[in-house]
Amino acid sequence: MTGCITDNQSISDSSETAIQHDKTPEDLEWDCNAGDAQSCMSAVEQILATDNPGKYRNKIVSLYTAACDYKESEGCYNLAIIYGIKELSIYDSTKSIRLYKQACDNFHSKSCVALAYAYERGNGVAQNGEKALYYYQRECAIGFARACFNSGVMYERGRGIKKDLALAVANYDTACNLDHASACTNLASIYLSDDRRFTDKSKALDLFEKACDSGDALGCARLGGAYLTANGVDYDLDKSMSYLKKSCELDPSTVICRKTKKN
Numbered sequence: 001m002t003g004c005i006t007d008n009q010s011i012s013d014s015s016e017t018a019i020q021h022d023k024t025p026e027d028l029e030w031d032c033n034a035g036d037a038q039s040c041m042s043a044v045e046q047i048l049a050t051d052n053p054g055k056y057r058n059k060i061v062s063l064y065t066a067a068c069d070y071k072e073s074e075g076c077y078n079l080a081i082i083y084g085i086k087e088l089s090i091y092d093s094t095k096s097i098r099l100y101k102q103a104c105d106n107f108h109s110k111s112c113v114a115l116a117y118a119y120e121r122g123n124g125v126a127q128n129g130e131k132a133l134y135y136y137q138r139e140c141a142i143g144f145a146r147a148c149f150n151s152g153v154m155y156e157r158g159r160g161i162k163k164d165l166a167l168a169v170a171n172y173d174t175a176c177n178l179d180h181a182s183a184c185t186n187l188a189s190i191y192l193s194d195d196r197r198f199t200d201k202s203k204a205l206d207l208f209e210k211a212c213d214s215g216d217a218l219g220c221a222r223l224g225g226a227y228l229t230a231n232g233v234d235y236d237l238d239k240s241m242s243y244l245k246k247s248c249e250l251d252p253s254t255v256i257c258r259k260t261k262k263n
Helices: 025-033 037-048 053-069 073-083 093-105 109-121 129-140 145-157 165-177 181-191 201-213 217-229 237-250 255-262
Strands: none
Touching (some): 109 145, 145 165, 165 201, 201 217, 201 237
């Protein structure tokens, strides 16, 4: 099954802010220095669109710092990502966590999920399952699908909290209804399991199909496997191969796809 997800491995595209494309970099930096957070974010966006944004790292950090100081949570979030990259000379896990917390306190959901993930895994802070779950559930309650999904993973695996499959099902169901494809796959896998409290093969297959249609490679693979083994459906080799092929097109890195390619 798919594990917890965080998107703090790459800098956000700043889609939550109104990027200004009609100003020169100089104008944007001038406006940024004058206190306009949107201009700071737009200036970074222009840098990221260049051929070699890495050479402007110090400027990017400076612009995100300014945006964050001006209470732009997306700036704090992206700055936290940078400080959390171990390969960089400016790596500072304490500062990264502080920035996530700052943005989360200003109701920035992605930062709250990143903070929860840090507590769940013990990245930059002492591992604390209860704190992780608190932040996940807080964001899940306002409809942030990834937070519901990650809560489901914690409950299913008992990671830092007491294992509770019923609560895992409830959280996966919420996330799936919010169109989180991996949550649909994980929920379907529980329905297809031998646990009689939840076994519902018909529902499982519908969920695998929904996940596959939404681009989840594992959902396609599980659906293909069901047709191949006649698990809840009639045996159908053509359908099985079709779904397995789609799974490999979506994610060629899986074991079954690598083996198929070798053969």
